[in-house]
Amino acid sequence: MVTDWTLTQILWLPSPLAILLLGGLFTPFIGLLTERVGLRRVRELWAASVLSLALVSLYLLFQELRGEPGGVLLILPFGQRPPGGSCFEIDALSLFMGGSVAFLGVLVAIYSFNYMEGVGRLNEYYALLIFMVAGMTGIAMAGDFFTLFVFWEMMSLSSYVLVAFLKERWAPIEAGFKYLIMSATAGAFLLLSMSFLYGMTGTLNFAQLSASLRGAALTPWLAVLFCCLIIGFGVKSAIVPLHTWLPDAHPEAPSPISAMLSGMVIETGLYGLTRVLYLIFTPSLFHIPISALAVLTMTMANIWALLQQDIKRLLAYSSIAQMGYMLIGVASGTSYGIMGTFLHVFNHSLMKGLAFLSSGSIVHEVGKRDIESLKGVGRMMPISTITFFISLLGLGGVPSTNGFISKFILFNSAILVGAPWLAVAGVLNSAFSMAYYLRVMKALISKPEMELEAREAPILMISVTVVMALLIVLLGVWPEPAIEYATEASKALVDNIQNYIRAVAY
Amino acid sequence: MKPIWSRLGSAASAVILATLLLLLWLAAMEPFPILRYAPREATRSLISSSPFEGIASGVSVFLWEKRALDITAQAFVIVAAIVCCLALLKPEEGEGP
Amino acid sequence: MIPYTPFMISTFLLLAIGLGCLMVKRDMIRLLMGIEILFNAANLNFIALSVQSEGFVDPLAQSVVMMAIVLDGAVIAVGLAMTLNVYRHYRTVDVRKLRRLRW
Numbered sequence: 039m040v041t042d043w044t045l046t047q048i049l050w051l052p053s054p055l056a057i058l059l060l061g062g063l064f065t066p067f068i069g070l071l072t073e074r075v076g077l078r079r080v081r082e083l084w085a086a087s088v089l090s091l092a093l094v095s096l097y098l099l100f101q102e103l104r105g106e107p108g109g110v111l112l113i114l115p116f117g118q119r120p121p122g123g124s125c126f127e128i129d130a131l132s133l134f135m136g137g138s139v140a141f142l143g144v145l146v147a148i149y150s151f152n153y154m155e156g157v158g159r160l161n162e163y164y165a166l167l168i169f170m171v172a173g174m175t176g177i178a179m180a181g182d183f184f185t186l187f188v189f190w191e192m193m194s195l196s197s198y199v200l201v202a203f204l205k206e207r208w209a210p211i212e213a214g215f216k217y218l219i220m221s222a223t224a225g226a227f228l229l230l231s232m233s234f235l236y237g238m239t240g241t242l243n244f245a246q247l248s249a250s251l252r253g254a255a256l257t258p259w260l261a262v263l264f265c266c267l268i269i270g271f272g273v274k275s276a277i278v279p280l281h282t283w284l285p286d287a288h289p290e291a292p293s294p295i296s297a298m299l300s301g302m303v304i305e306t307g308l309y310g311l312t313r314v315l316y317l318i319f320t321p322s323l324f325h326i327p328i329s330a331l332a333v334l335t336m337t338m339a340n341i342w343a344l345l346q347q348d349i350k351r352l353l354a355y356s357s358i359a360q361m362g363y364m365l366i367g368v369a370s371g372t373s374y375g376i377m378g379t380f381l382h383v384f385n386h387s388l389m390k391g392l393a394f395l396s397s398g399s400i401v402h403e404v405g406k407r408d409i410e411s412l413k414g415v416g417r418m419m420p421i422s423t424i425t426f427f428i429s430l431l432g433l434g435g436v437p438s439t440n441g442f443i444s445k446f447i448l449f450n451s452a453i454l455v456g457a458p459w460l461a462v463a464g465v466l467n468s469a470f471s472m473a474y475y476l477r478v479m480k481a482l483i484s485k486p487e488m489e490l491e492a493r494e495a496p497i498l499m500i501s502v503t504v505v506m507a508l509l510i511v512l513l514g515v516w517p518e519p520a521i522e523y524a525t526e527a528s529k530a531l532v533d534n535i536q537n538y539i540r541a542v543a544y
Numbered sequence: 545m546k547p548i549w550s551r552l553g554s555a556a557s558a559v560i561l562a563t564l565l566l567l568l569w570l571a572a573m574e575p576f577p578i579l580r581y582a583p584r585e586a587t588r589s590l591i592s593s594s595p596f597e598g599i600a601s602g603v604s605v606f607l608w609e610k611r612a613l614d615i616t617a618q619a620f621v622i623v624a625a626i627v628c629c630l631a632l633l634k635p636e637e638g639e640g641p
Numbered sequence: 642m643i644p645y646t647p648f649m650i651s652t653f654l655l656l657a658i659g660l661g662c663l664m665v666k667r668d669m670i671r672l673l674m675g676i677e678i679l680f681n682a683a684n685l686n687f688i689a690l691s692v693q694s695e696g697f698v699d700p701l702a703q704s705v706v707m708m709a710i711v712l713d714g715a716v717i718a719v720g721l722a723m724t725l726n727v728y729r730h731y732r733t734v735d736v737r738k739l740r741r742l743r744w
Contacts, residue, residue: 063623214723241701249583615708618708
């Protein structure tokens, strides 16, 4: 337990969260002041440094967590005691998610230096980016259901407006409005499921909920609670009947924000679903519904992705399919399956982030998003095209990329738990998805049909994509460090529940 | 021949209505398990309801003493909402009112 | 002891009204009102469950409701700002006209 002033706590909040919140608060002011004075680029440097500082402090928090005997760090802000008071309960899984979010956030902030150059209102852009990362970090660290809800709304509000950021065109506004309506409805269902949980147990603390409800037999009201939770978290994590906002919202957002949305926001929805389901239900109860949803999501998203002509829309449908693969790991109920899920979360954030960023460079230079009109661009922009190829190979699960490692673990866990049909469905879908990835690759490197003028993208944008591509290949041939962190995270979720409950000693 | 959208819409409305009727039937058959799964020890801080005017001050004391983290986070959510509305409503350079 | 069943019925009724409003109405501002009704259903459920102990009131649920009202107001504010931008582009607040983003 941490109650005194250490390096990892600022103002009674865990320091990554405090850095991000205060940084986001000061960003508009710094942007305004430095623009009046005439200094340029200060706000971009401020945003990038706030996000990197948060990443460093997450590492320090991780070192402190390693020293803790139970494996759970309980941070009590303002000196309040948990039952009744809100708290932060941090274990290895929270830091894994926080680290992935901050890492992708730093890369996206550096990429936005050049991508968002001619656009106005940049103070608000960087402030909202930092608030979105702060919201996701808060969701990962929350120890109380209502704290999770408050940070959930912080992340959602920032993402609604970042989708509709380029408001001069009609398409982002329409996409942003549809996204807002569906996601706000899901927030209301989340609040409703919180009220049912409160009614049944009298508390909203995760540890106390787990101690009370885990192991209870299935009654009709628990099934109602399960459905409301699936609706509440499922809209944000793009499970198939509830995914319809995604193919409109992700293409119309600016490319770095598409990378952030596809890379981490939908995975945060999956993290919330996993955390709550594993804490309050035993895995045998939800094995069948979640596997059915996984197969439905994978299959339908791959079929729809085949029909797309727009490159970013195709990548958006591919995100939905990857969420289906991750649900296989959630349905398995073992710590090996959860390890596959969260390893795939990190790998997918790298791969899909790289796909959106490098295709964003291509679209930024050429100005068109149609696959047919991008023919031949690969010969004029070699580096962006090579990094895009590496990300597509990773998404399809080709060996020697990290996508292969995580998909192998996911399908293996499905076989080990006794549901081989899930693994067969997954492998078939994976092979099926290479069809449309290859179609995009073929279009990019074929002979140019129309008159296209494209230079290589600016140096900062290229260097970010090259770094991510190198990481994808490196983690594919040497996966041990990533697997070790993911195993620690998954053991904290599945095997360590008794310590999680005991840390909130009441 | 009704267009497909209104057919889908009425099908979806029928499904929603059916589930809500199912929920109402459940509510009649098995009452909501109020506090059935509550933890053994009495850990909830409750306020007595006899002086009726005392409830409001009791709730506000609880809010500031035990839920200060949520209030801080909510303050930052309000700041984020202000920045959101600024981002949506600021005119671009060159754009008229 | 305040009986819970009438309040539960009202929660489900508000849920039905909110979902029906979201599906049927075509004005964007009515859609935002529908979302507000859904949030109010959850708040009503919280308050009704907070008075179920005999002679006592649980302050946890009431604090949650107070904070949820503020959060929900922020969401609706951003929604209204977005509706303003939609009107600038489409010259209408009819949500059935927002069908340009096709398959």
